[in-house]
Amino acid sequence: MSTSEGFPASFYGEPGVLGMLSNGISAFLVLLQNFNSAQTGSKPVGVENILAVHLILIGGICQLVAGLLSFRKYDHLSGTAFIGYAALWGSYGATRIYFGAFEETYQMINNYSLLTNMTSNESYMNVTSGIPIGHLCLSLNESAIAGLVPYILLSFLLAFCSATVNYIMPFVFGAITATLVFEAVGLVASSWALVVSGVLETLILIFAIYGSAALLVKGLTQRLVLKGFGTPLFNVLLLGTTNSARAQSIGQEKKKNTKYAEPMALGFFCDTVAPFIFAFYSFGYMKAFGLGAAWVSIITVAQLLSSYYAYLRQDCYHTTKFGLHATYWLIKAWDEFVVSALDVEDSTVVSGRASMVGNWFFVIAGLVLCLGSLNTDVLELIHNMLFILLTVSTIPQIPVRVYYIFFGLSCSLFTGVSLYGTFTRLINTIAEKSLIPVGSQPISTAQLKKALDCYKTKQGDQEAASQTEQASDALFYLLNGVAALSALHASSSSINPAFLHLTVPWVLISGAIIQAYVSRLQVIGGGRFGSVISSIYAVVWATWTWFRFAKLLQLSTEATYGFTAGVTALLVINAFLMLIAYRNLVLLFLTAIMEVVLVCFLLSTLQRLPYQLEAMLALLSIICVYGALASLVNNIFLQRLLPMGPRLIKEDVNQESSPELPCPAVNSRLTSSLLKIAHLLEEGGVCGIPTDTVYALAASCKNPQAIEKIYNVKDRPAEKPICICISNVEQLVAAKPPFSPLLWEFMRNVYPGGISCIVSKGDWLLRLVGPAYDRVGTRDSIMIRVPDHTVTGHLCDITGPLALTSANPSGEPDSTHHDMVIRLGHKIQGVLCDGDSNEVIASTVVNCLKIDEIIAFVREGCVPAAEVRQIFDRVKSN
Numbered sequence: 001m002s003t004s005e006g007f008p009a010s011f012y013g014e015p016g017v018l019g020m021l022s023n024g025i026s027a028f029l030v031l032l033q034n035f036n037s038a039q040t041g042s043k044p045v046g047v048e049n050i051l052a053v054h055l056i057l058i059g060g061i062c063q064l065v066a067g068l069l070s071f072r073k074y075d076h077l078s079g080t081a082f083i084g085y086a087a088l089w090g091s092y093g094a095t096r097i098y099f100g101a102f103e104e105t106y107q108m109i110n111n112y113s114l115l116t117n118m119t120s121n122e123s124y125m126n127v128t129s130g131i132p133i134g135h136l137c138l139s140l141n142e143s144a145i146a147g148l149v150p151y152i153l154l155s156f157l158l159a160f161c162s163a164t165v166n167y168i169m170p171f172v173f174g175a176i177t178a179t180l181v182f183e184a185v186g187l188v189a190s191s192w193a194l195v196v197s198g199v200l201e202t203l204i205l206i207f208a209i210y211g212s213a214a215l216l217v218k219g220l221t222q223r224l225v226l227k228g229f230g231t232p233l234f235n236v237l238l239l240g241t242t243n244s245a246r247a248q249s250i251g252q253e254k255k256k257n258t259k260y261a262e263p264m265a266l267g268f269f270c271d272t273v274a275p276f277i278f279a280f281y282s283f284g285y286m287k288a289f290g291l292g293a294a295w296v297s298i299i300t301v302a303q304l305l306s307s308y309y310a311y312l313r314q315d316c317y318h319t320t321k322f323g324l325h326a327t328y329w330l331i332k333a334w335d336e337f338v339v340s341a342l343d344v345e346d347s348t349v350v351s352g353r354a355s356m357v358g359n360w361f362f363v364i365a366g367l368v369l370c371l372g373s374l375n376t377d378v379l380e381l382i383h384n385m386l387f388i389l390l391t392v393s394t395i396p397q398i399p400v401r402v403y404y405i406f407f408g409l410s411c412s413l414f415t416g417v418s419l420y421g422t423f424t425r426l427i428n429t430i431a432e433k434s435l436i437p438v439g440s441q442p443i444s445t446a447q448l449k450k451a452l453d454c455y456k457t458k459q460g461d462q463e464a465a466s467q468t469e470q471a472s473d474a475l476f477y478l479l480n481g482v483a484a485l486s487a488l489h490a491s492s493s494s495i496n497p498a499f500l501h502l503t504v505p506w507v508l509i510s511g512a513i514i515q516a517y518v519s520r521l522q523v524i525g526g527g528r529f530g531s532v533i534s535s536i537y538a539v540v541w542a543t544w545t546w547f548r549f550a551k552l553l554q555l556s557t558e559a560t561y562g563f564t565a566g567v568t569a570l571l572v573i574n575a576f577l578m579l580i581a582y583r584n585l586v587l588l589f590l591t592a593i594m595e596v597v598l599v600c601f602l603l604s605t606l607q608r609l610p611y612q613l614e615a616m617l618a619l620l621s622i623i624c625v626y627g628a629l630a631s632l633v634n635n636i637f638l639q640r641l642l643p644m645g646p647r648l649i650k651e652d653v654n655q656e657s658s659p660e661l662p663c664p665a666v667n668s669r670l671t672s673s674l675l676k677i678a679h680l681l682e683e684g685g686v687c688g689i690p691t692d693t694v695y696a697l698a699a700s701c702k703n704p705q706a707i708e709k710i711y712n713v714k715d716r717p718a719e720k721p722i723c724i725c726i727s728n729v730e731q732l733v734a735a736k737p738p739f740s741p742l743l744w745e746f747m748r749n750v751y752p753g754g755i756s757c758i759v760s761k762g763d764w765l766l767r768l769v770g771p772a773y774d775r776v777g778t779r780d781s782i783m784i785r786v787p788d789h790t791v792t793g794h795l796c797d798i799t800g801p802l803a804l805t806s807a808n809p810s811g812e813p814d815s816t817h818h819d820m821v822i823r824l825g826h827k828i829q830g831v832l833c834d835g836d837s838n839e840v841i842a843s844t845v846v847n848c849l850k851i852d853e854i855i856a857f858v859r860e861g862c863v864p865a866a867e868v869r870q871i872f873d874r875v876k877s878n
Contacts, residue, residue, distance in 0.1 A: 014215040015073060019066030019082040020172055024208025026059030026089045027179065027201035033096065034186070034194040034201070052096035059089025060298075071309050074860040076261040076429040077165060079309075080422075081158045081173065084269050087302045088151045091295045092183075095144045098291050141187040143291035146280035148184045150273045152177060153419060161426045164236035168211040168228035175204040236431045262429050263309035267322040268421035270303035271383075274329040275390070275411035275418070281336065282408030289333070289340040296333035300326045304517055307475075311521050314840060316471040316635035317372045319521075320628070323475040324365055325387070327482065327514045331358075332394065334505040358486030358506045362391040364625055365478050372632050375448055378439020379421055386414045432866060445637070452633055452641040472521035473631040476534050479518060480590070481624030483511030483541045484597070484617045504545050511541025524813070533577055533587075537594070540570055544601060564605040571598045585645025586627045593620045662825030665818065668791045668834040677832045678798040685829030686710055688807045688821035691725075692789040693754050693839040693862050695807040695815040697828065698725070700799050701772035707803045708775065713827040716810045722776050723756060723783035724769060725804040727796035732784065737764035743851050745875050751786035752793070754843045754862040758783045769801050776803050781849060791834060806842050816840050844868060 029051050067083030159173035179200040186193035214226035277292050286292060303326040310318035366388035373380040393410040394403075424436040486506035515538040519531035547563045574595050581587040596616045630642035664680070666673035668690060677687050684703040688695055697713060699706035707722060726732055729751050739747075739759065747757055758781050765782055766773045776782060785804055787793065796802055807815040807824065815821050818833035825831065844861035846868060855872050857865050 014218060015066045015069035015075075015082075016078055016169075017066075017212045017215045019063055019070065019078060019085075020169075020208040020211045020215070022058055022063035022066060022082075022089075023085060023172060023176065024205040024212070026055055026063075027176070027204035027208070029055045029058070030092070030179075030183070031198045031201040031205075034183075034198045037191065037194055052093045055093035055096065056090050060086050060093065061090075063089065068305070071261045071263065072860070073857075074261050074865055076265060077158070077161055077169075077426060079261050079263070080266045080269055080426065081162070081169075083266055083302050083305060084151075084154060084158070085176070087270075087273070087299045088155075088180075091147055091298045092144075094294045094298065095140075095147070095291060098140055098294075140291055142280070142286050143277075143288070143295075144187055145184050146277045146286060146292060147273070147295040148180050148187075149280075150276040150415070152180045152184070154269055154272060154422060155180060157419070157423050157426070161423070161430060163233040164239075164427070164430055165232055166229045167231060167233045168207065168214065170233060172204060172207045172211060175200055175207060179204060236427065236435065239427060239431075239435050260309050260312045262313070262425070263306040263322075264318060265422050265425035265429065267303060267306035267310075267318060267325070268383075268418045268425055270299050270306065270322075270329075271325055271418035272415055272422060273299045274303075274333075275414045278332065278336075279408045279411035279415060282404040282411060284404070287340075289336045293333040293337040296329050300330045300333075303329070304514075308517075308521070311471050311524070314471055316474060316632060317369075317376065319471050320372070320474040320478065320632055321369055321384075323472075323514065323518070324362075324369070324478055327479065327510050328362055328391070330514070331482075331506055331509050334509065338505065357488055358482055358503075359391060359394050359396060361478075361482045361485045361621060361625075363388060363395075365481075365628065366391050368474075368478075368625070368629050368632060371629065372636055374443045375441065375445060375636055378442060379417075379424065381439075381442050383414075383417050383421060386410070386417055390414050432864075449637060449639070449641060452637075470522060471635055472518050474628045474635065476515070476518050476522070477590075477624040477627035477631060479510045479515045480537055481621045481628065483507045483515075484620040484624065486510065487541075487544060488617045488621075504548055507541055507548075508545040512538045512545065515541070533581065533591070536570070536573055536577060540574075540594070540598070540601075543567065543570065547601075547605065561605070564602065567598060567602045567605055571595070571602060574598055586623065586630065588645070590620070590623050590627065593623060661822060663822070663828055664830040665822055665825075665833050666830065668832050673832065674791065674794060674798070677830050678795060680830045681706075681795075681799050681802070683829075686713055686827075687829055688815075688818065688824065688831040689792060689795060690789060690818070690832060690834035690837065691785075691787040691792050691804075692752070693787070693843050694837045694841065695818065695821045696725075696804045697807045697821075697824075698795075698802040698804055701769040701776070701801045701803055702799075704772045704775045707772055710803065710805055713824060714805065714808070714810050716805070720810075721778050721783070722803050722805050723785055724772075724776050725785040725787065725792065725796060725802045726768075727793040728752065728786060731796070731801070732768070735764040735768040737762060740852055742876060743848055745878075746848065746851060746872060747784075749871050749875055750846075750868070752788035753786070754788070754839065755868060756783050756785045756843045756845045757848045758845065758858065759848055772801075772803060783845060785843065789838075791832065795832075814840070814842055 033051055063082050063086040067079050067081075067086060070079035070082055155173055155177040159170050159177055162169035162173055179197050182193045182197035182200065186197055210226070211228060214228050217225045218229065274296050277295055280286055281289055281292055303322050307319050307322035307326065310322060366384060370381065370384045370388065373384045390407075390410040393406040396403075398406065424438050427436050428434050428438070483506070486503055515534055519534040519538060522531040522534055543563065543566055550563065574591060578588065578591045578595065581591045593616055597620060600616060627644075630644050633642050634640050634644070664676065666676055668674070677689065680687055681698060681700040682702065684700070684706045686697055686699050686706055686709045689698045690696075697710050699710055701707075701724065710716065710722060711718060729748055732747075737759070743757075743759065750757070761773075761777060761780055761782050765777075769776060807821045809824075816837045816839075817835065818831055821828075821831050839862040842859070842861050844857065844863040844865070845859040847856040847858050850856075851872075855868070857868070
């Protein structure tokens with residue numbers, strides 16, 4: 001909170017510095033490669049690989065960090081752009097490594113041809129079983145072009161959208177767009193295109209250096225010294241008129257975690273790149289899919305990040321959608337890679353592919369998403385319907401001659417809608433209005449609830465549903481369903497080697513790799529048993545995959561006994577999972593069926609499995625379909641509309657009055673409760689209280705020693721200051737602080753509310769908080785909160801100013817229900833219980849130390865920065 005935050009703080013505050021520098025340096029690395037290639041006509045292998053690795057590290061990893069920080073700072077555009085460009089430079093670095101490996105092989109073959117008096121092409125055909133060297137080179141070029149074209153389109157969209165924000169980023173992104181065009185031309189044309197691309201990459205470097213300098217100076221001085229940021233090229237409102245038909249209801253929007261930027265544009269961005277590459281391949285423009293698999297795999301990581309940030313916003317629908325799409329693209333990429341690596345015309349491969357049924361689960365999952373999108377807008381519904389078409393087009397039972405044409409057309413349609421979705425989500429989130437049409441909600445929320453409300457519950461059951469069903473539960477069910485159905489036909493009695501090549505990616509990616517990501521989400525969610533079940537099931541499917549590999553390698557019978565021991569251990573562990581899966585009957589049935597599946601797995605390792613027992617995998621998939629549908633619907637509406645089954649272990653619903661609680665927990669609706677908490681505070685206690693955002697720990701400023709207790713309760717670092725909370729601005733006026741008229745007017749406009757202001761300390765604070773002067777704030781500044789909450793306001797009127805901080809152990813999620821505060825009961829003296837909090841994150845912190853010049857944001861909270869800036873501009877202009 002101090003005025004001098006230092007370089008690291010300003011770097012975090014302006015992640016665009018890191019993002020644009022990464023783009024500039026990446027362009028410089030490609031420039032060196034292009035100029036060298038244009039001059040020598042060939043690529044030096046060692047230098048090529050070294051520069052490619054630096055391209056991945058700087059353009060990929062560093063820019064990825066910039067994108068993550070941008071999302072954390074509620075910057076939709078920069079977050080999407082930097083993560084998208086991180087995938088671009090990482091993919092292009094991988095492409096350069098491919099080309100380097102090709103050049104190395106080509107040089108080796110040239111040397112071999114000189115010794116054997118054969119031509120280079122003949123030598124290479126001997127090495128590669130008859131594949132001409134020219135075909136492989138052409139395949140690499142076509143694969144790179146297939147990856148560059150969607151990035152060209154998306155980069156143009158980013159440049160256009162950034163013109164509505166400032167006039168530095170459009171030049172950087174525009175130069176990247178032009179560079180990518182000539183990079184693509186250089187793959188099929190002469191070296192002149194590489195020279196032009198190098199000139200444009202020089203411009204990227206220049207623009208990036210200036211933009212980084214402007215942002216860095218702004219972060220250090222808290223004012224716009226260098227021009228370029230803060231002034232757009234044109235007003236975004238010129239693009240359209242506000243769409244009055246909002247997609248979501250007000251109640252749903254209120255529950256979104258506005259601490260993070262909306263990741264929908266990034267999800268659509270990824271859904272543009274992956275299908276375009278598949279369309280290129282399906283129409284026969286790419287002869288091999290090795291490089292295409294690398295591009296798709298990298299963009300899949302970006303899509304998982306969009307799913308992750310949707311999860312942080314407590315958005316179950318987009319968490320599930322983007323996680324499922326990432327799983328689909330990754331599976332299809334490696335599936336096609338295996339097919340292209342094998343002989344497609346081989347009858348064993350065709351028969352093995354036709355026996356696959358895992359893709360049918362994606363069709364069903366698409367229908368589940370369609371149902372969920374009925375609560376959003378028409379664009380989402382169309383996008384999900386095209387995803388269903390996409391999954392239907394990849395049903396392996398379709399003849400090969402029709403398969404790729406159907407798949408290519410579906411990918412083309414899906415790419416077009418995804419490109420439009422990227423543009424609309426970016427513009428509408430920048431403007432915070434529906435300027436670009438996306439359609440109204442297909443079916444009203446009330447009608448959907450009425451159609452789905454087939455299970456009447458008590459209010460207590462609904463509250464339990466909201467607490468136990470996490471936003472990642474639907475994705476957990478879907479991944480296990482895909483893995484189970486994909487493993488359905490892998491009979492241990494008659495294993496087709498070609499079939500194993502195809503089934504292994506389906507089970508390993510969905511069941512183990514992506515489920516490991518879901519396990520991480522469930523750890524973040526803080527459920528009672530965290531990620532125990534999903535982590536164990538990730539191990540189960542990974543073990544199944546390696547067992548199939550062992551069969552493929554034809555290991556000895558004795559060598560497979562290690563799998564027998566491992567599956568036996570998993571069998572015992574799953575029995576314990578059945579004991580803790582008491583949240584609902586669906587989860588209990590899932591663990592019970594998995595126990596039978598593990599028995600089948602054990603019999604497979606002993607070669608004693610009757611084939612018909614694998615029908616249990618189909619039953620497991622059916623349970624997963626229902627579990628995914630119910631979890632998705634119940635999380636979207638924050639109400640248990642579809643039955644998941646009752647809890648097997650009933651918990652005491654009267655926990656608030658239970659004498660076994662570690663501290664007094666009283667009802668906020670009673671005056672006697674408010675007086676009791678006030679008495680505890682005045683006696684020097686620390687209590688949990690509700691605010692207009694999340695729950696907080698409070699201590700009376702009359703008792704400085706109580707403020708010190710807060711640090712012990714939270715395990716809070718001593719260097720982190722604590723703010724003060726007052727009931728209204730007039731309580732501050734009585735202390736007569738020497739604030740400027742602009743600061744007074746700004747505070748009267750933002751208080752009471754979810755905004756905290758940092759102001760300078762002085763003698764006035766001593767008159768306000770007395771002996772707590774040295775215990776709150778920093779040496780020079782203090783943060784003031786005036787919550788828009790009746791209970792908190794009355795409490796401050798009784799006790800006077802309170803020292804306040806969020807009621808969670810340092811580093812853990814904010815407390816959004818009084819039960820989360822009661823867990824600290826052995827360290828605190830009381831809790832004022834008020835149910836669910838109004839928000840899911842803390843307040844927005846505004847640095848007002850230099851308010852007559854500029855305001856700065858220390859933390860983006862429940863009130864978006866754009867809204868605070870609008871208030872400040874209005875106050876300043878008046």
